[in-house]
Amino acid sequence: MSEHKTAERFLNKVYNIQDDDPDVFHEALRYLYTGRMTSGTLDKMAVDVLEVADKYMLDQLRAEFETHLTNSMSADNCVKLLALAVQSHPAMHLKKFAVDFLRRFPFLVMATDGWKKAKEEKLVWSCELIENVKSYCIV
Numbered sequence: 001m002s003e004h005k006t007a008e009r010f011l012n013k014v015y016n017i018q019d020d021d022p023d024v025f026h027e028a029l030r031y032l033y034t035g036r037m038t039s040g041t042l043d044k045m046a047v048d049v050l051e052v053a054d055k056y057m058l059d060q061l062r063a064e065f066e067t068h069l070t071n072s073m074s075a076d077n078c079v080k081l082l083a084l085a086v087q088s089h090p091a092m093h094l095k096k097f098a099v100d101f102l103r104r105f106p107f108l109v110m111a112t113d114g115w116k117k118a119k120e121e122k123l124v125w126s127c128e129l130i131e132n133v134k135s136y137c138i139v
Contacts, residue, residue, distance in 0.1 A: 020055075024048040031061050042068050047084060050091070062091070070097045075108035079118045 027041045027049055041049065046065050053062035069081055070093060078101050085095035102109050109115055 020052055021048060024052055028052045028056070028058065028061060031064075032058070037064065043072075046072070047080075050084070054091075066091045066094045070094050073097060073101050075105055076112050076114060078102055078105075078109045079112065079114040083118065 024045050027037065027045055030041075031037055031049075037049075042065070046069050050062060050065040050069065052058075053065060069084075069091075073081060078098055081094060082098035082102065085091040085098060
């Protein structure tokens with residue numbers, strides 16, 4: 001902020017970041033300074049850190065967390081991760097992996113509470129999801 005033409009530079013003041021969880025933001029800053037994340041952060045805050053990384057265009061951090069989320073894909077979290085990838089993040093690798101996971105294990109995913117919740121909420125991304133699954137199934 002101090003090197004570019006930002007309000008912070010001209011006013012010589014850094015504003016409080018109020019819309020992000022302080023612990024999550026702290027972990028993102030830790031990554032910026034050290035290039036590392038703790039396994040606890042990866043497991044407990046992955047989705048939240050991915051959102052912060054996307055918001056502040058931290059591409060390397062976003063890629064690391066996208067990879068972690070892809071590697072931890074399960075029937076229980078598939079729908080949540082797909083919604084995350086489709087709705088608010090350009091996480092194309094995560095999106096493709098979640099669609100592939102759903103295509104391979106539809107009955108396991110559809111038996112979860114996450115699927116039931118998504119169905120009840122009639123999520124916006126469901127139309128896109130159906131189109132993606134349909135395109136993968138066409139031979």
